[in-house]
Amino acid sequence: MEEKKKRPAIPENVKRELWIKSGGRCEFRGCNKYLYKDGVTKQPRNLANIAHIVSWTPTGPRGNQNSEKLATDISNLMLTCSEHNNLIDDPRYVEMYPVELLQQYKREHEERIYRVTGMGQEYGVRIIKMFSKIQGQVSIIGDKAVSEAIMPYYPLESDIIIDLTQVEDVTSAQKQIERAVDLHIKSNSNEESYSVFIMAKIPYACYLGYALGNKVKSVSHQFFRDTQDWKWRDGEFGHFYVSKPK
Numbered sequence: 594m595e596e597k598k599k600r601p602a603i604p605e606n607v608k609r610e611l612w613i614k615s616g617g618r619c620e621f622r623g624c625n626k627y628l629y630k631d632g633v634t635k636q637p638r639n640l641a642n643i644a645h646i647v648s649w650t651p652t653g654p655r656g657n658q659n660s661e662k663l664a665t666d667i668s669n670l671m672l673t674c675s676e677h678n679n680l681i682d683d684p685r686y687v688e689m690y691p692v693e694l695l696q697q698y699k700r701e702h703e704e705r706i707y708r709v710t711g712m713g714q715e716y717g718v719r720i721i722k723m724f725s726k727i728q729g730q731v732s733i734i735g736d737k738a739v740s741e742a743i744m745p746y747y748p749l750e751s752d753i754i755i756d757l758t759q760v761e762d763v764t765s766a767q768k769q770i771e772r773a774v775d776l777h778i779k780s781n782s783n784e785e786s787y788s789v790f791i792m793a794k795i796p797y798a799c800y801l802g803y804a805l806g807n808k809v810k811s812v813s814h815q816f817f818r819d820t821q822d823w824k825w826r827d828g829e830f831g832h833f834y835v836s837k838p839k
């Protein structure tokens with residue numbers, strides 16, 4: 594009788610490296626499930642499977658003559674949830690998940706984790722929110738929408754709020770804008786970057802731009818009514834033509 598071979602144990606150092614590279618999340622494209630917490634009770638628990646791209650045995654899913662050599666090789670291993678571990682090895686679907694595709698999933702995931710976890714302080718931006726009544730109405734600038742719009746940056750702890758809802762005329766709006774810029778921005782010795790969100794009358798917005806000037810690092814965002822968000826889109830600007838004077 595042929596002796597059934599046992600799947601070789603994956604060394605601890607290889608497991609550790611895989612956990613770090615995957616960020617503890619399923620590497621199947623689009624899943625990203627966090628694998629160290631029960632989904633319902635939230636109790637800490639190891640839910641991870643270590644899946645082989647090339648099977649550890651030549652007759653297994655995607656197995657080949659290199660199977661034995663690759664059985665514990667980090668480049669051949671993916672951290673996955675059990676659902677996706679089963680899916681990629683399911684005889685009905687295995688052909689949909691060839692070696693190259695799974696390698697691509699792994700590469701994309703690990704590059705993203707590396708990039709995202711590398712975010713440091715330089716990714717923090719100070720949010721400036723300015724709003725006034727527009728046709729008698731005040732619109733809210735939501736925190737979640739702001740966070741989404743500034744990705745991959747993140748908002749620093751406190752926002753600068755310029756509330757012009759009680760302002761009745763342009764001159765007092767200008768004064769209030771100047772005061773806020775002087776107090777929070779011009780007198781701030783830390784060189785910060787700012788993301789500006791405005792739900793105010795256009796002259797006020799223009800004046801804020803003027804008050805900030807071109808020495809302050811700032812990016813302004815506009816609200817898109819169609820998608821109800823503040824995210825700049827590729828190709829949204831159309832074309833600019835620059836003609837320089839002789």
Ligand SMILES: [Zn+2]
Pocket residue numbers: 619620621624625626673674675676677
């Ligand atoms: Zn998964």
